Amino acid sequence: MTASPGAPLSAAAPDIGALAARPRGVGGGRRPSPLQRSARIAILVIVIGYLGLPLFAMLEFSTRGNYGSRSLDSYAAMLNNQDLIDGVTTSLQIAVLTVVGMLLLLVPTMVWTVVRVPRMRRVVEFLCLLPLAIPAIVLVVGIGPIYRWMGQHLGAVGASPLTLAFIDIVLCLPFAYRAIDSSLRSIDSATLADASRSLGAGWPRTIFQVILPNIRAGVLSASVLAIALVLGEYTISSLLSFNTLQVAIYLLGGRDPFISVAVSLSALVFAFILLIVIARVGGGGRRDQREVEEPAT
Amino acid sequence: MTVASPAIASNGHGVGVTFEDMHRWYGSVHALNGLSIDIAPGEFIALLGPSGCGKTTALRALGGLDEVDQGRILVDGRDITRVPTNRRNMGIVFQAYSLFPNMTARDNVAYGLRLRGVDRAARKKKADEMLDLVGLAAQASRYPHQMSGGQQQRVALARALAIEPSVLLLDEPLSALDAKVRRQLREEIRRIQIMIGITTLFVTHDQEEALAMGDRVGVMSAGRLEQIAAPTELYDRPKTRFVAEFVGLTNRIPGTAANGSVTVLGANVPLLDGSAHSGAVFALVRPENIRVVATQDGGARVAAVSFLGSLCRAQVTLPDETLVVAQMSAAEAGDLQPGTAVRVSVLPSPVFAVAD
Ligand SMILES: Nc1ncnc2c1ncn2[C@@H]1O[C@H](COP(=O)(O)OP(=O)(O)O)[C@@H](O)[C@H]1O
Numbered sequence: 052m053t054a055s056p057g058a059p060l061s062a063a064a065p066d067i068g069a070l071a072a073r074p075r076g077v078g079g080g081r082r083p084s085p086l087q088r089s090a091r092i093a094i095l096v097i098v099i100g101y102l103g104l105p106l107f108a109m110l111e112f113s114t115r116g117n118y119g120s121r122s123l124d125s126y127a128a129m130l131n132n133q134d135l136i137d138g139v140t141t142s143l144q145i146a147v148l149t150v151v152g153m154l155l156l157l158v159p160t161m162v163w164t165v166v167r168v169p170r171m172r173r174v175v176e177f178l179c180l181l182p183l184a185i186p187a188i189v190l191v192v193g194i195g196p197i198y199r200w201m202g203q204h205l206g207a208v209g210a211s212p213l214t215l216a217f218i219d220i221v222l223c224l225p226f227a228y229r230a231i232d233s234s235l236r237s238i239d240s241a242t243l244a245d246a247s248r249s250l251g252a253g254w255p256r257t258i259f260q261v262i263l264p265n266i267r268a269g270v271l272s273a274s275v276l277a278i279a280l281v282l283g284e285y286t287i288s289s290l291l292s293f294n295t296l297q298v299a300i301y302l303l304g305g306r307d308p309f310i311s312v313a314v315s316l317s318a319l320v321f322a323f324i325l326l327i328v329i330a331r332v333g334g335g336g337r338r339d340q341r342e343v344e345e346p347a348t
Numbered sequence: 349m350t351v352a353s354p355a356i357a358s359n360g361h362g363v364g365v366t367f368e369d370m371h372r373w374y375g376s377v378h379a380l381n382g383l384s385i386d387i388a389p390g391e392f393i394a395l396l397g398p399s400g401c402g403k404t405t406a407l408r409a410l411g412g413l414d415e416v417d418q419g420r421i422l423v424d425g426r427d428i429t430r431v432p433t434n435r436r437n438m439g440i441v442f443q444a445y446s447l448f449p450n451m452t453a454r455d456n457v458a459y460g461l462r463l464r465g466v467d468r469a470a471r472k473k474k475a476d477e478m479l480d481l482v483g484l485a486a487q488a489s490r491y492p493h494q495m496s497g498g499q500q501q502r503v504a505l506a507r508a509l510a511i512e513p514s515v516l517l518l519d520e521p522l523s524a525l526d527a528k529v530r531r532q533l534r535e536e537i538r539r540i541q542i543m544i545g546i547t548t549l550f551v552t553h554d555q556e557e558a559l560a561m562g563d564r565v566g567v568m569s570a571g572r573l574e575q576i577a578a579p580t581e582l583y584d585r586p587k588t589r590f591v592a593e594f595v596g597l598t599n600r601i602p603g604t605a606a607n608g609s610v611t612v613l614g615a616n617v618p619l620l621d622g623s624a625h626s627g628a629v630f631a632l633v634r635p636e637n638i639r640v641v642a643t644q645d646g647g648a649r650v651a652a653v654s655f656l657g658s659l660c661r662a663q664v665t666l667p668d669e670t671l672v673v674a675q676m677s678a679a680e681a682g683d684l685q686p687g688t689a690v691r692v693s694v695l696p697s698p699v700f701a702v703a704d
């Protein structure tokens with residue numbers, strides 16, 4: 052009983068839990084030669100430069116004051132800009148709705164598929180990956196009339212930017228599916244469900260106490276990805292004329308590039324912190340992956 | 349391993365189980381084709397058959413994890429065919445990976461008790477007793493991924509027994525383990541089963557396991573029961589060709605059948621019921637029923653000899669180039685060596701014969 056059941060975690064799937072689990076595993080093994088070490092350092096420098104330079108440039112630009120001095124005026128102004136605050140609030144609300152909606156839609160469907168109707172797995176996967184193949188512009192053209200109709204006939208609810216959550220749920224399906232699927236594959240969900248039910252549990256208890264705790268890392272990854280997607284989504288909100296974070300940043304960029312960059316940088320830092328926090332929470336009790344173990348009875 | 353505490357002591361009266369003409373189709377696959385078995389209270393039945401013959405399907409039907417399309421299942425005389433699995437009170441041990449990864453060994457074992465509303469202290473006590481029963485008292489706080497395959501299966505057994513199930517079902521629980529652990533664990537399962545007196549269905553494709561463990565062994569093929577009998581009976585008196593060829597090692601030796609016996613290698617041997625009974629046949633002779641004697645004018649030659657501890661197995665080429673395997677005690681084997689000229693004869697135990 053040494054291999055993990057099913058396929059190994061798909062490398063393509065972003066897996067937040069792995070971030071936290073990594074440092075414990077590495078370290079052992081061969082000592083790198085000096086050449087290897089300098090190659091590693093070189094690569095590290097290039098990567099950090101490539102990723103870090105733009106960030107540093109943003110920081111530099113957004114903290115420019117008069118006559119070459121440094122100032123945080125742009126950051127202070129950011130907090131007083133009502134459009135921006137509205138955009139952030141809206142985007143965060145959409146993010147919450149999207150995460151909740153996505154989880155409610157996806158988790159029960161996927162668990163049920165794996166446990167009860169495995170032959171439908173392909174179909175569910177195909178449906179979930181579809182949004183990747185459809186360009187955002189096509190989606191908007193198709194869905195625009197529905198939003199117009201909602202805006203005209205469903206009053207304040209129909210006109211609310213929060214309705215964007217419906218589209219965002221669809222957009223995040225491919226990523227969320229991958230994340231949850233890799234978690235589900237790392238356990239033998241069908242057998243666990245059989246065991247749980249044979250011991251006397253009904254379906255709800257089986258899903259909440261046995262399946263969900265073991266796919267927690269996947270569920271967290273899916274949530275992070277959904278939040279990242281919502282906070283970064285511009286095309287559709289803009290085309291449907293809703294004021295979300297990205298739209299506000301863009302509009303601001305025309306008027307005050309300093310504030311606009313300050314906001315962008317803040318958003319990035321916020322997303323980064325969010326990622327780390329969730330990786331911590333998810334990685335702490337990570338038991339998704341079975342450790343290889345020699346039989347020693 | 350310790351002696352059973354009173355809480356786990358034998359209830360002494362297992363329940364009877366009856367499969368009545370069970371059928372199950374998966375699309376066009378006829379996984380169960382009229383399976384009927386009667387299991388006596390407290391009996392250990394090993395269900396043996398090649399992969400894909402429907403063993404798991406039968407076990408899952410009894411456990412309520414799968415439905416049958418036709419037929420009935422009776423437990424203690426009660427028809428449970430339509431009772432959902434979580435109300436059947438059956439203890440099931442799966443092949444592997446069935447422990448809840450997010451729970452410790454103790455919590456795994458206590459899971460079924462929690463569902464039954466047993467309070468925390470009693471739950472812990474019982475779980476610890478069950479873990480003690482399977483020799484894992486010291487590992488109670490470990491998570492499944494911190495245990496070896498054999499230990500995981502012990503926990504799975506403890507978990508299945510903790511709910512005091514009416515029937516214990518095991519689906520190839522040892523097949524993922526290495527040989528030594530497998531043998532050790534199978535003896536332990538049997539010991540515990542006898543101690544508790546629980547009616548047990550054990551599914552396996554390993555005939556040694558089935559013959560070693562079962563009170564009776566049921567041999568399945570293509571969704572139906574070929575024969576069910578005590579291990580020695582099954583081995584010595586197979587009723588069908590499938591059983592004769594599937595269970596144990598056999599030699600196919602040409603002979604001539606007539607009047608309820610077969611002449612093979614010069615010996616006249618009685619035929620079992622169900623055999624081909626006239627004309628040219630192949631007698632299916634067990635290796636231990638073949639006698640090999642070293643002699644210059646024997647006509648047969650030893651091709652290879654292998655020692656299996658106390659036993660010895662010799663491959664012998666007959667004058668007509670048929671290769672037969674003979675089994676004897678190491679003492680009897682004496683100084684048989686490849687190339688030794690030998691005479692081969694067949695002991696008069698009844699044999700099964702087939703026409704082709
Ligand atoms: N869920 C299923 N869907 C389709 N076919 C199945 C399913 N379960 C079992 N089968 C088929 O039924 C037959 C018997 O399977 P099974 O009972 O698992 O065999 P065994 O346990 O003896 O190896 C096999 O041919 C198998 O392919």
Ligand SMILES: [Mg+2]
Pocket residue numbers: 403404405520
């Ligand atoms: Mg099977």
